[in-house]
Amino acid sequence: MRFSQRSKNAVLVLVTLFCGTGCGDSPVGGSEDDTDLVQEVINQTNLDSLSQVVRELSGDLPVLINGRAEVIRSRHKDYPGNDLAANYINAKLTSYGLIVVDQWISGTARNVYALQTGTRYPDRKYIFGAHYDSMPDSTTSPGGDDNASGTAAVLEAARVLSRYTPEYTVMYALWDEEEQGVIGSGYYASNADRAGEDIEGVINVDMIGWDSDNNGEFFINVRDISSSALLSDAMVDINARYGIELSPRIVNPGYGSDNLPFWFFGYGAIGVEELYGEDWNDYYHDAGDRLSQFNLQYFHNCARLLSGTLASLARLQ
Numbered sequence: 228m229r230f231s232q233r234s235k236n237a238v239l240v241l242v243t244l245f246c247g248t249g250c251g252d253s254p255v256g257g258s259e260d261d262t263d264l265v266q267e268v269i270n271q272t273n274l275d276s277l278s279q280v281v282r283e284l285s286g287d288l289p290v291l292i293n294g295r296a297e298v299i300r301s302r303h304k305d306y307p308g309n310d311l312a313a314n315y316i317n318a319k320l321t322s323y324g325l326i327v328v329d330q331w332i333s334g335t336a337r338n339v340y341a342l343q344t345g346t347r348y349p350d351r352k353y354i355f356g357a358h359y360d361s362m363p364d365s366t367t368s369p370g371g372d373d374n375a376s377g378t379a380a381v382l383e384a385a386r387v388l389s390r391y392t393p394e395y396t397v398m399y400a401l402w403d404e405e406e407q408g409v410i411g412s413g414y415y416a417s418n419a420d421r422a423g424e425d426i427e428g429v430i431n432v433d434m435i436g437w438d439s440d441n442n443g444e445f446f447i448n449v450r451d452i453s454s455s456a457l458l459s460d461a462m463v464d465i466n467a468r469y470g471i472e473l474s475p476r477i478v479n480p481g482y483g484s485d486n487l488p489f490w491f492f493g494y495g496a497i498g499v500e501e502l503y504g505e506d507w508n509d510y511y512h513d514a515g516d517r518l519s520q521f522n523l524q525y526f527h528n529c530a531r532l533l534s535g536t537l538a539s540l541a542r543l544q
């Protein structure tokens with residue numbers, strides 16, 4: 228469904244229609260502007276679709292790929308589920324009307340990304356990325372939190388933002404073989420550097436499902452490189468302005484995963500993750516890493532914040 232009316236009343240009606248009793252907050256905080264598209268995007272970021280994607284990617288539910296029901300049991304690079312997952316991601320992004328690219332890097336590594344061309348700055352892009360491969364190296368490797376959670380957040384942002392027109396180009400990137408040393412994102416970043424690609428900023432997300440003490444804290448990994456601090460500031464601002472009820476903690480100099488190669492090549496980037504080393508998933512790289520262990524409210528809030536930040540940076544129309 229596409230919004231043609233952007234009045235506040237229409238937003239309220241649609242929020243009610245979409246959310247039923249589950250998430251019926253009226254637009255809060257920030258702008259009372261009739262065309263607050265960031266608020267619209269936050270409101271449409273839906274826990275049911277996020278959860279469905281995590282369950283499909285981690286083998287809890289079968290998926291339909293090319294008309295065949297398949298179960299993705301392992302997204303580790305050496306198992307057929309890794310390719311099935313890439314096909315699944317491609318089909319999802321294609322269904323949102325986006326231009327989708329399969330970027331083969333080796334016999335096992337394949338990034339899948341989609342582009343939504345900006346109307347005003349088509350050659351300047353924001354990248355929202357997550358790795359889709361998983362650990363452990365096993366036939367059962369559900370990778371729910373690591374990193375079906377981040378993959379779902381990227382796919383959900385694509386679902387919602389594809390209904391709008393951004394001024395900047397937006398790229399939704401699902402990287403492969405992060406677990407072997409950021410192979411997929413490293414390949415992309417080095418090519419981008421060589422080609423002189425104009426990347427305004429990269430938001431990477433890796434593990435946003437675990438918050439055992441329910442305090443809403445998460446890390447924004449940042450470094451003093453290019454636009455990185457601006458991205459981090461934007462995220463902190465959106466969290467406060469739209470009352471998302473997370474507690475960002477800035478880590479500078481930060482670490483992370485697929486944000487690292489972009490820093491290496493001098494691009495602005497941030498890495499969003501749950502509290503590595505403090506409140507860390509008990510099922511990390513384990514066959515028990517599934518949606519059933521998630522803090523769903525935390526997962527939902529992280530995805531809302533990510534979608535809202537991307538919408539703000541890309542300047543939706």
Ligand SMILES: [Zn+2]
Pocket residue numbers: 358373374405433434484
């Ligand atoms: Zn990961």
